[in-house]
Amino acid sequence: MELWYTEKQTPSYGITAKVKETYVSEQTEFQKLDMIETEEFGTMLVLDGMVMTTDKDEFVYHEMVAHPVLYTHPNPRKVLVVGGGDGGVIREILKHPSVEKAVLVDIDGKVIEYSKKYLPNIACGLDDPRVEVIVNDGFMHIHDHKNEYDVVMVDSTEPVGPAVNLFTRGFYQGIYDSLKEDGIFVAQTDNPWFTPDLISSVNRDVKEVFPIVRVFWANVPTYPSGLWTFTMGSKKYDPLEVDESAIPEIDTKYYSPRLHKAAFVLPKFVEDLVK
C-alpha cells in the first residue's frame, strides 16, 4: 500500500508527498509534530499539518532569512532568531565571522530535540559555542530584552497557534525596542497567492514602526504556492544600498552577491500588495 502525506495549503488546494517512513508523530505542548521520510524531499518536519522544512529544499529559505539581512548590517555581532527550532537559520548565521553570539528562542523544545535527531544537516549549528538556545515564547523574550540585538530574525510558523502574536504591530514595536539603534529585523511573511492580505497588513504595520521597509522573495517548492516572501524592517541600513561587490562568495546554494538586490525585485502583483 502507498502512503502519501497531503498538506492542505487552502481548504481546496494542497500538495502531496509519497511517504517512505514516519519517524515521529506526537502532540507536543504547543503543536502536532510529525517527522516523516518522503521520496522526493527527504526528511520532512511538519507542524500542525504544515511543512516546515525538508532536507532537499531547506537551503533556500534558511539562506534567504539569514544572508540578505546579515550583509545589509555592516557589523552584525549579536543576533536573535525567534522560532527556527530546526536550526537551519542558525547554521547560516554561523557562516558570518562577525557574529559573536546567536540566540535562538523557540517555544517548543521538542522541535529542537527531534530536529537534532532526524535533521542533523539542518540542526548542526545548534551546539556551536556561539549559540545560546532558549525554550521560551519569542514574544516574551523580545519584551524582556531591550536595545540588545543588531539583527532579529523571525523564523516562526504561520500566524496560528503559538505564533499568532508574532505577526502583530505590538510584536514589531517590541522588535524595534529590542534592536540596537542601527538594528535590522527580517521575518518570513508567507505567500502572495493564498495570503495576500497578510503580506499587506504586515507591511503596513512594519512601516508604522521602521523607517526603512523592504520585501524580497524566494522560491521554496514545499511552501504554499512556492513563492515565499520576507519582510525586512531597518532603523538605518537599506538592503538596496549595499555594495554587492563587497559581499563575499560564501558556501551557499541559493543566495549570492548577485542575488542580494535582485531578490527585492517583486512581480507586479506582489508590488501592488506592499505599495
Ligand code: SAM
Ligand atoms: N520555516 C518555517 C516557516 O516558514 O513556516 C518555520 C520553521 S520553524 C520550525 C517554526 C518554529 O516557530 C517552530 O519550531 C515553532 O515552535 C516556533 N514558534 C511558534 N510560535 C512561537 C513563539 N511564540 N515563540 C517562539 N517560537 C515559536
